[in-house]
Amino acid sequence: MDTTSLDSIGLAAFDPGQWEDGANTLDVGDTRISLRTLADSATLTLSHDDAAGTDALVTATADGTVTLRLDVPLGDAAGFWHPDAGWERTLPADWSAWRGLSLVRSAPVGCLYDTAGRSLLALATDRTVQETWIRFGVSEERKRFGVWLRLSLAAGQTCRLRIPAPGTTMAAALRRLRQWLACLPDGEPLPVPEFARTPVYSTWYAFTQDMTAAEVEEEAALAAVLGCGQLFLDDGWQLHGNGRGYAGCGDWQPDPVKFPDFRAHIRTVRQTGLRYTAWIAPLLLGEHSSAYQAWAPYAPHYVPHLDCHILDPRHAEVRAHIADTCRTLVDKYQLDGLKIDFLDEAMTYAAAPAPDQPAPGYTPDVGEAMAALLADIRDALRALRGDQFVIELRQPYTGPAMTALGNALRATDCPADPVANRIRTLDIALLSPGGAVHSDMLMWDPQATPESVARHFHGALNSVPQISTRLTRLSPNHRDTLAFWLATWRRLAPVLTSGHYEPGRPDELFPQVTATCENQRVITNYTDKVVPLPTEAWRSLSLINASTASRMVLDVSGPRRRVCVQTYDAQGRLQQATALLLTPGIHTIEVPPSGLCVLDGSVMNQCGLSTKESPDRVR
Known part of the structure; x- marks a missing residue:
């Protein structure tokens, strides 16, 4: 027993x-x-x-x-x-x-x-x-x-x-x-507006907390041209949002020095075609905030590395305060959504005793209290925006139940780590019954090669990519690389984000990911691994060489098939366009490192070659 x-x-x-x-x-x-x-x-x-x-x-x-x-x-x-x-x-x-x-x-x-x-x-x-x-x-x-x-x-x-x-x-x-x-009660996923599935420009790695309205607007204009559909304003927009730590959190008012007219700034960004979402960490309560005195009794736990207290969501008063704060922020500044951070800090109260005489509405279980809080936030935003809003949540609070409460699920922070981004986005997507899976923000060394920049993007392929670099400072090579892969992602997004993946073994860190949707297929090689390639059941096949190899090895099976082959380097420059006869067996095709190979089985004359030709580059 x-x-x-x-x-x-x-x-x-x-x-x-x-x-x-x-x-x-x-x-x-x-x-x-x-x-x-x-x-x-x-x-x-x-x-x-x-x-x-x-x-x-x-x-x-x-x-x-x-x-x-x-x-x-x-x-x-x-x-x-x-x-x-x-x-x-x-x-x-x-x-x-x-x-x-x-x-x-x-x-x-x-x-x-x-x-x-x-x-x-x-x-x-x-x-x-x-x-x-x-x-x-x-x-x-x-x-x-x-x-x-x-x-x-x-x-x-x-x-x-x-x-x-x-x-x-x-x-x-x-x-x-x-x-x-x-299909569980209260498990139906929240609708995802179309704009929530478009690439994001995020301010975090690009600016951290050192930003101004004018700088953000300049970046937004370039992001829209490159193909982004959203801007996420991260930590630093709020009053006292300077320096590491969160001692100033709790008021959630814009910094008047950085954003003297926050609503006008948001309107300017939206005029570029981008939707606008702002960061908030509503459970954090800092001692430098004006809200601290009133809410300190409801935030007994202090977190040294965050330099702030954590509001206890088990109290109905706390939940009402946070939901009203979120509603007011969205309504007052006409935001399209909220990026809600640090919700996992609520677990600090999982083993905490209940007060001797709790007020009405007190919820002893932290999970149930957070479900009630997030439902209140969701319902408040739905009353303001219908279903045209974003609530972004990040690991580790991206479980299947969260898709009823948020519709953008992001990989937790992994700056400049495309391997971690790949693993974390696929982990979310494998289990999520709804919501748009988002990558962590992409950043890279300003002196990196185009191939390295592309590999950072490849880590986010099976999710909505979030870009966070100073676009105004990109070199021409980096701009071309980013533009090419954003355009490629938008073209392949229905396949890449459909949710039907075969990524292989988790302990091998998902070395080869096959995504399918209707008659399209995308296979991404993160290592120099043989690609199983049946000739049937697809019209268009994209092979992404997300490795440092300069070729891809294909294990072809099925009936003989003629296709048009086009290969591109990391910057999107066409390397070859040729006809290819696929026959059963092992073939090697030249694909530049961090490059793309597109096999089209529907329109052969686009190759500009006779279907009888057999190029030497394919063996």
Whole structure:
């Protein structure tokens, strides 16, 4: 029997009894599901559907804490994926730490996969809002992999677990789970306006906090010409927004020196064709703000590295104050949306005791409190803008439940790191049932080669790219490179962001990503990896060489097919246009580093060559 409460979980304490089967233990194929409770305070039942998989339902018969374990044989397991994996993508041991989950911290979803990238055990629960704990790892003694979920349930409450059938790719298993999650109560994704899917110009890495209205307007004009559709004004626009730290946060008024007429400035930017979204971190309360005195009693926790306090969203008064602040900011300055930051700081109150006499509306669970807060913000913006607004949220609060509350989900900060940008955007997209997935802002060395600039862009390919460099200072080579890849992205966006990806194994950092949409396909090679190339089921195929190699190796299968081939270098300069006969077997085609190769099977005469020609550059 389990006598451990949620509050007493040790972050790395090994539980010798965690592999003991509870009174409720059931098998589904190779998967064992075991429920441990205090005094048999919950029941476990299973239901199965050949198409959907297996549902495990835990029903509490009394108030208490339950622990649910799922375990499978190790087989050829290579790693365990979960939304907050970061760089940990292999197999931890079963004495690894418990992890806290809630609406604003990851999600109760995971997938154990093998060396072929196939799912061995995929799972998700409907407990996407409330605080939950998860742990997973390999048993040295049993040669099995286990996943433990621990949660508190009141009498009559349930927790449903969905387990799709194993054997599909990891991405396919997660697609099934995200469809199920989108159908949960209050899980319907928020509509995404068309402009939210257009490239973004962000001020953060370009200016950090040192900006003026005139400088931002100058950058906005160039961003619009290059093909951006949105401007995100980041930290630094607000009063006291200078220097690292957030001691001045809380008032959310524009700095009169930087932005003497904030509304006129926004109007000027919007006249370029860009929509305008502003940054806000509404939970942060700094001691230098005028709001501090009134709201300090509701913000007892101080974070030294942020140099500010955190408002406790469990209080109804705090939620009402923040929602009104956001509504007023959007209404007064005619903003098109809000970039809402530092929401994960709310988890500091996950283990905090409730006040002795809480006011009406107090919500003890942090996840439920944040859901209520974000719903209030969403509804306030919807009353002002209909569905034509953006609420941007960033990792780690980009779980599937968040798509009902925000419609732009961004990778967490990874300055000048295209590998991290690739991994984080794909992690979000694999699980998100809605919303526009956004990259972290792109920045690079001003002296970088065009190939290096292109590789930064390639890290954001399967998401909405956010650009954050001083466009007025770009060299001609960098401007040409950026313009080419922005234009290429806009042309391929329906494929790149459709949500149907096969990225391969997470522990290999997604080295080759195949995206498909209708009769178009885009394959991006991040390493010099052989590209499987069936000749059927596509009209247009784009091969992106996001590596330093100067060729791409194709493993062609299917019927012989003639196509038009055009290759471009990193700056978009045409290198060759030729006809190619695709035949089964291994072929090598010259593609410059950070370049693009387009295969068109519909209009051969665009090549300007006879279809009988067989170019030497393709072997």
